[in-house]
Amino acid sequence: MSWRHIWAIARKEVRHIVRDRSTLILVLFTPTALLLLMAYALTVDIKHVPIAVLDYDRSATSRAFIQQITAGEDLELYAQASSMAEIEAMLMQGEIKAALVIDPNFARDLLGMRGMPMQVIIDGTEPGSGGFAVDHIAWRAEEFANQSLTNQIQAMGFSLESLQPLDLRVRTWYNPGLKSRNDLIPGLISMVLGMPALSVALALAHEREHGTLEQLMATPIGRAELLLGKMIPYIIVGLLNVIMLPAFAMAWFHVPFNGNFPLFFALSAIFLFAMLSMGIIIGVFMRTQAAALALSFLLIFYPGFFLTGIFFPIASMPEAMRMEALGLPGTHYAIITRGIFLPGIGLDILWPYAVMMAVLGLAYTGVAALFFRKKLG
């Protein structure tokens, strides 16, 4: 292993990155741009979902219920319908996402404590806002029923204190406002930091495509020297992003960073090593940049999105997918970013994830070195 060889490869790679403006922009700023884009696109604070109401009861109680449902910012009363046909038309036009149909016996049943008969119709083609409407109507209905029950009990002459109802209060720690961005952004950082891996895969495929790899294979350069020299500049670029991304998240999205930054930086370096090893494997096997790009999406970005637990809990995955998730550095790193950003936990808890990433990185490098031969065809 000659450092002069590694240095020669790394320096020419840096020159390539710096002089080719599109590569420079790709490796330096895409992670931040992606973070910005995805944070806005994926923040699930839905507001003002339009609904229609068809009130067959027309009682004071049903009118009070409708008022309560549309009191917040979440649901908006688009129209009072007078027939099912009208509701259907509005749903078909996409004017409303959900409709609430109140049964003629609504007030009678509620006051008789037999329930609160009603129906919610949603636009199944938009399960997101439809489901949101169902949840929020149910939540308001429960509130309304409780209120009504309390009123009745008090009317009967019981004091509330003597009832001692079960008091269940849910308190959320670390992210008290339950702001979805605070939780989402640290997870997204783990995903967008996959970019340097894509770059290194493309860079290796680029050399193959342009014949420079053939030229290198005819020289005495060692395989490990070549791969390491190729990785080093992208690790440096990645580490710049490790500084840029949290700074951007804090400045732009006001995401709190409660943990230890040097620890975050060190663990991120291990993550980058593991991810770049995956990138190198892709570059070793793919003959063209187009193929390397396609495989990077298949192996780095889609799993990063679906399998690393950023959006879908790993615990709810089938066994096989859970195993796959554990083989992705991003799964462990997402736990680390979320753990360091909000609760600010340290290495005493995070070390197994760091070890896992290091093991994966070494394994992937081993695979790459095993399959990368100085041969064509």
Added chain:
Amino acid sequence: MTTPIIQTQGLTRDFKKTRAVDGLTLAIQPGELFGLVGPDGAGKTTTLRLLAGLLDITEGGATVAGFDLARQPESIKPHIGYMAQQFSLYAELSVLENLQFFAEIYDVSPADLAERTERLLTFAGLTEFEHRRADHLSGGMQKKLALACTLIHEPEILLLDEPTTGVDPVSRREFWNILTELHLDGTTIIVSTPYMDEADRCSRVGLMYAGRLVICDTPQKIRAQLHGEMIELLPDDWQTAKALTENLPGVLEVQTYGEALHLLVDSGKKRLPQIKRALTKGKISFRSARLAPVRMEEAFISLIRRLEE
């Protein structure tokens, strides 16, 4: 005879369906300028890649610079300079940076690098372009830079794959003047080329056809293989002239060169007047008809035509 610097024994390489190189047995002496010629797809590139250790050997074996090609490919690499057919330098790096890069990969000391850089740049006529990016050089200059990069470690053996394809005639001549100087300095050179005038400048030439080395000798002896003499004919309409002359007695072969016809005949003196008469009789006008020396080109086309039949 000294020990050959390159020796192949039944060297064979298969790709999925085709046998690209088929039982190549060849010995090249130190200091030879060996030309590898043959039609596209004959196996020239595969042969050079095999010798550079870039492809696995299917069958047979070879030694290059005293090392076994199959078992010690990495030991061979410091001794060879390989130049691929396509431009394979770093486009974003300048002339100097490309030279420096390959010097470092080949462990050339900084002192040697400084001395050789100056010499090679002068040699290749690139001194005034030393800070220019490689992708901003002309095609001919790129080839010369690539050659300079493969020479930076002063290899004993040069493997050059069609180095002058796609290069203008002036640059081509300059390139060959450089090769001739290297040859005179004692470097062993194997160069593949589609140009027969270049093959004529080699000390020995091997013709490859369908993966096999069908002939391997000095240019003089290859030309001598072609029996008969050559008449160069410039008719106004080469198609009718070809149809007519092909069937004349004593005409062995007719080759077309653009508008011109090259007729191989058993005896030039005897056939030239006969052919002229036949053309006049057939009312086929021609600008000239003369005896011409046989070149490598006719010899090879004739050889390949016989192989195809």
